[in-house]
Amino acid sequence: MKIFSGVIEELRAQGVEILEVLESHPQEAVIRIKTEDFHRACLFMHKRLSSAVMAMFAADERKAKNAFEIFCVFLSREFQKWCILAADIPQDRPAFPSLARDIHSASFFEREIREMFGLEPEGHPDKRRLHLHDEVWPNGLFPLRKDFVVFGPVAPNGAAYCFNRVLGEGIFEVPVGPVHAGIIGPGHFRFSAAGEPIVNLEIRLGFTHRGVEKVFEHKTLDEAVRMAECVAGDTAFGHSWAFCQAIEKASALKVPARALYERAICLELERLYNHFAGIGGIALDVGFSFAAQFASVLKERVLRLNQRLTGSRYLKGVNRIGGVRRGFSRQDIQALLCEILSISGDHKELKQMLLTSVSFMDRVDETGVLRQKTARDLGVVGLAARASGVAMDLRKVFPDVYAGSDFRLITQERGDVLSRLRVRMEEVEESARLIIYFADRLADLAGAVAANFPLAAAGCALGAVEAWRGPVLYWVKVADGQVDRCKVVDPSFHNWPGLAFAVLGNIIPDFPVCNKSFDLSYAGNDL
Amino acid sequence: MWTILKNSFFKGLLTEKRVLPDIPPCPEIEGVGRELKKTILSLYGRSLHLREVDTGSCGACESEIVALSNPIYDIQRFGIDFVASPRHADALVVTGALSRNMVLALKKTYDAMPGPKFVITVGDCAMDGGAFGDSYYRARQGVQDIVGGAILHIPGCPPSPEQILSALLGFLQTRPPKER
Numbered sequence A: 001m002k003i004f005s006g007v008i009e010e011l012r013a014q015g016v017e018i019l020e021v022l023e024s025h026p027q028e029a030v031i032r033i034k035t036e037d038f039h040r041a042c043l044f045m046h047k048r049l050s051s052a053v054m055a056m057f058a059a060d061e062r063k064a065k066n067a068f069e070i071f072c073v074f075l076s077r078e079f080q081k082w083c084i085l086a087a088d089i090p091q092d093r094p095a096f097p098s099l100a101r102d103i104h105s106a107s108f109f110e111r112e113i114r115e116m117f118g119l120e121p122e123g124h125p126d127k128r129r130l131h132l133h134d135e136v137w138p139n140g141l142f143p144l145r146k147d148f149v150v151f152g153p154v155a156p157n158g159a160a161y162c163f164n165r166v167l168g169e170g171i172f173e174v175p176v177g178p179v180h181a182g183i184i185g186p187g188h189f190r191f192s193a194a195g196e197p198i199v200n201l202e203i204r205l206g207f208t209h210r211g212v213e214k215v216f217e218h219k220t221l222d223e224a225v226r227m228a229e230c231v232a233g234d235t236a237f238g239h240s241w242a243f244c245q246a247i248e249k250a251s252a253l254k255v256p257a258r259a260l261y262e263r264a265i266c267l268e269l270e271r272l273y274n275h276f277a278g279i280g281g282i283a284l285d286v287g288f289s290f291a292a293q294f295a296s297v298l299k300e301r302v303l304r305l306n307q308r309l310t311g312s313r314y315l316k317g318v319n320r321i322g323g324v325r326r327g328f329s330r331q332d333i334q335a336l337l338c339e340i341l342s343i344s345g346d347h348k349e350l351k352q353m354l355l356t357s358v359s360f361m362d363r364v365d366e367t368g369v370l371r372q373k374t375a376r377d378l379g380v381v382g383l384a385a386r387a388s389g390v391a392m393d394l395r396k397v398f399p400d401v402y403a404g405s406d407f408r409l410i411t412q413e414r415g416d417v418l419s420r421l422r423v424r425m426e427e428v429e430e431s432a433r434l435i436i437y438f439a440d441r442l443a444d445l446a447g448a449v450a451a452n453f454p455l456a457a458a459g460c461a462l463g464a465v466e467a468w469r470g471p472v473l474y475w476v477k478v479a480d481g482q483v484d485r486c487k488v489v490d491p492s493f494h495n496w497p498g499l500a501f502a503v504l505g506n507i508i509p510d511f512p513v514c515n516k517s518f519d520l521s522y523a524g525n526d527l
Numbered sequence B: 001m002w003t004i005l006k007n008s009f010f011k012g013l014l015t016e017k018r019v020l021p022d023i024p025p026c027p028e029i030e031g032v033g034r035e036l037k038k039t040i041l042s043l044y045g046r047s048l049h050l051r052e053v054d055t056g057s058c059g060a061c062e063s064e065i066v067a068l069s070n071p072i073y074d075i076q077r078f079g080i081d082f083v084a085s086p087r088h089a090d091a092l093v094v095t096g097a098l099s100r101n102m103v104l105a106l107k108k109t110y111d112a113m114p115g116p117k118f119v120i121t122v123g124d125c126a127m128d129g130g131a132f133g134d135s136y137y138r139a140r141q142g143v144q145d146i147v148g149g150a151i152l153h154i155p156g157c158p159p160s161p162e163q164i165l166s167a168l169l170g171f172l173q174t175r176p177p178k179e180r
């Protein structure tokens, strides 16, 4: 902590006036600065901590202080700390200088702030709306402002979405979606191709926008935990844990060890079933059905194991604030261990099946390369980043319950489909090992599975969990025992731009396998 | 190759004849499927082809629908299949809370389907928005105003593959869809 204050001094030396530093939790420092210094301070932190913008969001505080608040979250791996820069934006001048030209990872967040709050990122090169499509939503109606009221029909602003166009001889466009051939979420992909190779891919999302962040407001905390499980179905557990963690941090609640081990087991189970889905999906998209079906059986087995342990295939209803709802019994743990051992045995077979198939390797090797530099510049996170050689995993940065487990961070260097596949395969092995480790610990523990949670104190905090796809962030502000503002960041939001770069130079028929290797969530992105 | 042969030989047939006992009560899959097929046979000649559209779901409902095609449930053996194009579909399966952004796409998908056709909604979201019922971005019309009322709703968040399969049957037996 001492050392981190050095960073604050360096920031001050840059001429940034620091109004207040709040370190309510050892893993989190909130630095309040003036609006005019915001841009400079963010650039400095971005460089100094070598962190992408992990989250950027606003809050409507006009009632309390006639101003909006804007926050920019960086992750310091070195100091094991979330560093949150905060500034007020007076309501009579709802604008702030845009970071997008200097920090790409801020770009989408700024567009989001613009459409949701009506705060203008001055100098932003791209002002198209992400979630509120022009075809159905008017200008000047900002859902996340506190005085926004839901009403009946709204008149769209009538503008059509403007795709970037590639012009030139022989260039043609292939529009795909929003409804796709498979059973997946909706999104529009527009390929520009010259002959076979893709020269530009534009992804338009937002089709599953449901107003999640607004729906969170005024929910009681228990209701909000259930809500968090419905944000991204394949990461239901990661989301609910991140939400609970934010509240637990804000109210300085100590979660019992038993609950932490159970949570960690559930998080790894979630990783397992999704990784099997991903491995199977990659096999399916290159036409290797046997392996794909083999993986889908493994996924089903993990889902059934989830059902056996928690009563829910998608681990819903496990978390509560302060811990978990129900402790695993001895029989549960026994069943868990047996099944995990058998599943990892089958996974070895699957791995061999895939990696020894020449025709399969030919399709995935060197396909969809995301270079490390690109990944860093775009602020790609999680699994996709690790496959491109960016060694970042919150389980390493904030070990907490993982401390003592010898957690092995898995990376690959080349950033192609094969690398993402290999990261998944190795993470499956590592997760199985971790589950066994945690289960052993759990078997010797007795005691409560949840801390007593008195009525929520007012406050705010950031919860973060390394879910299977990457870090899930929840910034929650509580007032009157209810959620006042909840910002959700699913890793998909960071990673979709990565996909658009990875496919460049590949042929359109390889797009499905590239897409599957990233396996991004539409729901988590669109919120 | 050797791994494939070894595994297909030793693993044998994975498709389940029975539902696992620890999953909420529902009739035997095998029995369900055979009956379902009979009904489908009388309605559609050979098979029932479904097209799925996500109108703002969290993804878990899709995941369960995808699971129907894995070797354990193997829905295809009963003549039910999910198709890639609405032009090949007999019924539209709608999931999700119906975001305003999806209204047009949903309508177009339905319009592209040849008749006779009907709509099935899957998951609590698709019924009344579920957790997102009072969201500002939920389309005001509702599925019934855009593509006609669903003839079958399968509740759950998400419904399990067994529930989806047995719901399909129960419905087809009692109220055959009218031609539209």
Ligand code: SF4
Binding pocket: A230, A233, B056, B057, B058, B059, B060, B061, B095, B096, B097, B122, B123, B124, B125, B126, B130, B131, B156, B157, B158
């Ligand atoms: S019903 Fe539940 S599982 Fe299905 S889409 Fe809605 S929230 Fe997700």
